[in-house]
Amino acid sequence: MTPPPAAGLKAPSPDDVVRVRGGAAEVFALAKGDRLRAIDVEGGQDALFYAFAAEGRDGTALLGLPAGPAGALPDLLAANENAAAVRHRLAGHDLAKASGVALSGPQSAPGEALSLVAPDAMTCLLVVPAAPSTAEAVAPATDYRIEIARADSAARSGGEPAPPLAEPLLDIRIAAATAQTYRVKAGQYIQILDIDGRQCSDFLAFDAALMEQGVECGLDSTATRTLMGRAYPGPGLFSKFFDQQMRPMLEVVQDTCGRHDTFALACTTKYYDDMGYPGHDSCSENFNKVLGPLGLATRPGWPAINFFFNTVVNHDGTIGTDEPWSRPGDYVLMRALTDLVCASSSCADDIDPANGWNPTDIQVRVYGAEHAFPKAIATRMTPDSPPVFTKETAFHARIAPLSRRLVDYRGYWLANSFLADGAVAEYWACREKVAVIDLSALRKFEVLGPDAEALLDHAVTRDITKLAVGQVVYTALCYPHGGMLDDGTVFRLGPQQFRLVCGDPYVGVHLRELAKARGLNAWVRSSTDQLHNISVQGPKSRELLSRIIVTPPTQPSVQELGWFRLTIGRLGHAKGPPVVVSRTGYTGELGYEVWCHPRDGVALWDQVFEAGKPLGVAPMGLEALDMLRIEAGLIFANYEFSDETDPFEAGIGFAVPIVSKKGDFVGREALLKRKAEPQRKLVGLVIEGRESAHHGDPVFAGRARVGVVTSGMRSPILDQTIALARVDVGSSAVGTQIEIGKLDGHQKRLKATVVRLSHYDPDKSRVRA
Template sequence: MNVNAAAPKGSFDLDAPRRVQTLSAAGGGGVQFDLSAGDEAIITNLEGGQAGELLTASGEPLRLTPGSAPTDEAGVRAVAGDLAAAFLAARQGTERFLATPLFHAAAEPGETFRFKAEADMRCLLLAPGEPMAPDAQNPPTELRLDIFSSRPTGGAAPPSLAPVKLDLRVDAATARAYRVSAGDYIQIIDVDGRQCSDLVAFDARALAEGRELGVDPTVTRTLMGSATPGPGLHAKYFDQDMNPLFEIVRDTVGRHDTFMLACNAKYYDDMGYPGHANCTDNFNAALAPFGVAPRRGWPAINFFYNTFVAEDNTIGLDEPWSRPGDYVLLRALTDLVCASSSCADDIDPANGWMPTDIHVRVYDAAASFSKGIAHRMTADAAPRLTRESGFHSRTSALTRSFADYRGFWTPQCYASEGPIAEYWACRERAVLIDLSALRKFEITGPDAEILLQSAVTRNIRKLAVGQIVYTAICHEHGGMLDDGTVFRLGDNNFRLVCGEDYCGVFLRELAARQGLRAFVRSSTDQLHNVALQGPKSRDILREILVTPPHRASADELKWFRFTVGKIAGLPVLVSRTGYTGELGYEIWLHPGSAVAVWDALMAAGKPYGIAPFGFAALDMVRIEAGLIFAHHEFCDETDPFEAGIGFAVPAEKADPYVGSEALARRRASPIRRLAGLDVAGNEAVAHGDPVFAGRAQVGVVTSAMRSPVLGRTIALARLDAACASIGTDLEIGKLDGRQKRIAATVARFPHYDPEKARVRA
């Protein structure tokens, strides 16, 4: 291994067209990978201040580099802990091990370590770190790994997910058929990216009886209520008889098409390419040995195919979303005969104009895989599958209704009673809400206050230790990147809680531009949280929260303040904040403490009628309380005034911040405002419905609901400022907005408890 930690980028020929694989060693964890002779790698300390350890094993002598040392199997186990077992399991013969320490406690964000493999080797990259206490700010953070293949082009499938039962390469512009047993897993891999793969499948038993019962996209979409089933509750594909054939377990792309035929001879004939290779003819040839009759067109699942329906009802296509190594993992629900293609289309963007290989792997039913959809914090980040929060073992025992919310499996409602009952429990008693999907960032260093003062709309200099403030984070043009809360833990110690992963990148880039000495480290995986909300929440918290004498108790804790203490003997940070419009608290803790704290809260809350609370009911209470939600009330094109949080942009803040000049102009000349609407009748109103004054559209509904406590339909809407005065009569358009209108009147919002007397109680 030839390592040069200080090598300039030009020392590697990284500009040549080469396959790049991006992996991530999560903070406190690691990632195993293989290198071929000549491969080059860059390890990046994304957030700074994170130590690393690189373990390599090779049958060839390893060149020692400064700070590295040879080690034996016992040494590897000592360094790698639990991750060592998998690393050592694949050892071949007598391999030499080398341990190389990476970075240091004061490493700058973006610092890199680069090396080139002189022989084939197995590697383990570690990002070591201890669990973070809720009131600490030392989270172990991610190390990024970019591997540049020694080959000038791609073609290699990524490492297998488990022992492989069938390994099948589908060459570009061909198709292959294969059998799969019930319970087995099928992984369809886009080897080089931007390549579509059609899949057809038949019930093997029915096929043996002479009946062709194949996967049917129309039945599937009807039963699943989704254009593309994905991991979660609505994950199955069905045949014509409505029998499930398989379910989606993992999907690293999430954008496919299931309503088009596989490409066929007619398409190419009509385009002027007679005789062109096509998936239909390839399927016919591949399936003939299984007794499947040929067809002129095959209804198929079109994985990685990027088609869309435009507003004028035409169907268009563009390059696929998939990247090298992206895959879909399915589980067979019965014995199947399948065929997979590498789409032959090279006359339009469907395969990026250049068909490449597809790889199919089958794993035994005994294998175990988590369910998930891949998420990337930035466009070039390593994909990360949907996570389970520390509370998942408790919430999953109460419901199977989970949805992927910002990369976490989040309960939508609980099976016992449903959203309406959960809603009333919040308004009348108390509820527990798993909100661990919120993003948390620890902002520390001598310039931490300066950084936040220049990044958010609020005046951070006024924030006292122990205090929290709600703020907007904006782009230079005044549009909102996100909203969130800032906690002040010390003179130079802050915590940002928000919804958008990119806020961390935004803050680090801003610190770099201004030359500030401030660290911004993600603590999302070290700090999960549950919200205890409702009028009985203080009574419950009082019984189980123990705080030291110099910290506020449950009774003493004021609105938008926090305290530290213990629940069930475990450290927690408790803030008097929430997203329901009720008296409430949020309890922040390490994921390892989640189950014990959940159990303690539920036990203490039982006499008060506490209930678990899902996101369906949460959406109801936050609309009543006038609380905004990303991509509904705000987006990049919406400023805080238009989003209804102008109070978070103080006019007297003297220090400039990102977007301050644009916001000053927008404050002086408002164009749109967020307003409440009281809606006549009981017909459903939804996000995106147009709002009219006469013939002219003057706004759009951002959120709406039938309010149980108010007994009427209410909405939030972004309106032209000239039409946003309370009492103005407007209409909400349905169908095309002309054929049907629903009367509405501009009303004060929040609709529920507009004086916020309940949250301040």
């Protein structure tokens, strides 16, 4: 049952937004007069709402909602992933007697919302339960969004910092246009939090032991950039700040903004004087005021790490600034690697966009060394989406001990390469034996309902009406102007059940918008977190999987599985964990992908590697995968294609049956024109010598620039330097001689020849074997 919206209510402009993840629950408070809107983002999601008013009163009754059965809440929380935190925040309330109301269910439409006004203060709970899932029957629990418009402007979240990550040892508010010092011991954590958003905070750190000896040795941005190879560190491989002696001082653990600066000084008196504002506060002077009593000599300008400061180096070498990217509550979390004396400011600049023209406060918190905050980078799918931290895949427990080269790939920690042999050896394992790579970061969407086929047929370039149950097809998704949103594969699991696997999480939003615009009865539900996968690739991949995958008589065995087909089976034996196996991959070799529920990930990994020992199985990282896909001429988002590139220019014109496909699809009219008048083409290049070309290198025919390198490498198996390039059609014929520009494009050139794609096995005889 879905309660009707409160009469006359419009959707509020929210002061607070709460994201309730599928399978989780969240507690939030409403004051008298607050307006709430609870939204089933993807549709079809069960959700139960509870409200607790003062003196033990039932808040749902006060809100005029029909009370559901009492007594179910303890069981719901027992299966909830953050039950302990919820119980702590609801301490004092009788959960066993609480009655909840169902806000939505399996038939609720995407975006369906409940709106209400709180007649009194109350504590609310939204539970979004997760149904059981397996690889062949995914029942993804999807997000709910709570929007709250506060009746009392003083109660709005603006002006108050977000809740701490744990019990803080220090909790310091740094008023706008001021600075403060504080001490941190080795192992403790420092959180720099932007309370209201778009506010810069300069940060200094000094070795505490040396300072007691009268020696100033501080954090050094130049040493940090040199050693890290980055403008500023971030969680993952390049995470440390160094001092002037090139010793590590701090490690970045979490970052919800991802846009900072280490190019310039903290703002100085001279800057304001020169701009015509004599006597204006500056961060450097504020630092002098608080560091002077500690025995540090004053400086006209302090070299600082400028968190949330948005600078850009222009093509001509000039440095410009703009408003910060940080939103309310964004923060950077660092771990001290030695005892430190730190100083933080809230930047005083109100004469340019550096702080959004309005300096506000900064919060600094210090947490004890006993905590174990996970390393994570926050991303937002859309500008108004809540931040989502980097996640671990189902195979992380097995991969992490084998590699310290983990990188954030589309929101998941994946291995770039492994410690044992490195990327080149992993590459050869795939070419000659069998290799395994974790590709759980691929986005999966369950497309279900009576109009599921019609929705997908309209959204993608392939003819989905011809897709048989058990078949997989590679396709493009385009915008109306013909540029590519993404590429991916569509699995047909049943007459009205499809699974789309792609790279961009925005594809789900795109599909739901199309369904709504066309009035289609279809649900698009994100299943990435309920379906993780490894890719098993190489000439011995069939032999390996045949040893461990058992299929029923109604499904093809691994030995029988055709190219771009899927089968549903079990791991090890008839009662083993369920898996889906597809004969797909991204290497140009015979290969498969194995899909499982995350709870079965370790079992799958262990059985694959146990069965693969006699076959020479090896784990493989993203670096080796990139080498393999370039040789095979396979395209990659934001390299070979983007929203400025159509499928023909990206080299996948075969995925656009524009003549034979009878139904209309997004971008069809634009693609008809683009195909009739092609301007650019993706080609292969063989480059003279051993020097590699890289993404973005210009391609020339004489003086004129005619294209750009999209990807390049030194091919181990071909013993040639090769590249993929998008060039003018006049320079795309096989055998055409062109040059790749280095330096300014003219001082140095690499000679190259256009060749047939792909460089390795262009007839795909190996992948079809």
